[in-house]
Amino acid sequence: MKNLTHAHAEDLAHIHSLIEAPWEVPWSCQSYAELLSQASVYGRGVFEAHSDSLVSFILYQAQETEVEILYLATLLSHRRQGIARNLLRFLQENYARIVLDVCEENAEALQFYDHLGFVKIAHREKYYKNTFHAFVLEWRR
Ligand SMILES: CC(C)(COP(=O)(O)OP(=O)(O)OC[C@H]1O[C@@H](n2cnc3c(N)ncnc32)[C@H](O)[C@@H]1OP(=O)(O)O)[C@@H](O)C(=O)NCCC(=O)NCCS
Numbered sequence: 053m054k055n056l057t058h059a060h061a062e063d064l065a066h067i068h069s070l071i072e073a074p075w076e077v078p079w080s081c082q083s084y085a086e087l088l089s090q091a092s093v094y095g096r097g098v099f100e101a102h103s104d105s106l107v108s109f110i111l112y113q114a115q116e117t118e119v120e121i122l123y124l125a126t127l128l129s130h131r132r133q134g135i136a137r138n139l140l141r142f143l144q145e146n147y148a149r150i151v152l153d154v155c156e157e158n159a160e161a162l163q164f165y166d167h168l169g170f171v172k173i174a175h176r177e178k179y180y181k182n183t184f185h186a187f188v189l190e191w192r193r
Pocket of ligand 1: 108121122123126132133136137138153158160161164
């Protein structure tokens with residue numbers, strides 16, 4: 053695994069643009085570049101060994117012992133191989149509290165986070181695209 057500061061914002065924006073879901077608003081390359089330039093924002097990614105191309109990444113904002121996940125995605129071709137779980141475990145080993153927002157219709161992500169011990173702590177009406185509701189999920193050590 054390599055720190056994403058060594059990856060291009062274009063790669064993150066590209067993977068994000070491939071996620072097809074009605075609640076998704078892909079972030080531009082510039083958005084990713086701006087986020088990665090912030091001192092409190094970090095990214096980690098998984099790169100394919102033979103091609104060195106990015107297949108999964110997690111972007112998060114950390115403050116002391118707490119962290120908010122801004123985005124997490126694995127290429128469709130590489131899902132269900134434990135890649136995102138490994139990225140998340142890195143956070144669980146290094147922080148005491150993790151929070152994030154997820155669309156209530158995103159069944160795959162909800163099952164993923166449930167599997168990793170997250171619980172719903174709040175509901176946000178029309179959080180995505182002023183249409184789709186969200187859950188706030190939390191994990192505590
Ligand atoms: C959510 C996401 C990041 C999971 O990535 P992944 O690399 O496939 O996840 P993992 O292989 O590490 O899954 C770990 C466990 O989570 C659960 N899980 C993951 N995807 C699941 C699915 N589609 N259905 C049911 N359970 C699932 C399983 O328990 C899985 O373990 P198992 O395969 O041994 O049963 C991926 O589906 C994705 O990129 N989704 C689109 C982007 C997104 O919605 N991101 C979340 C918003 S921040």
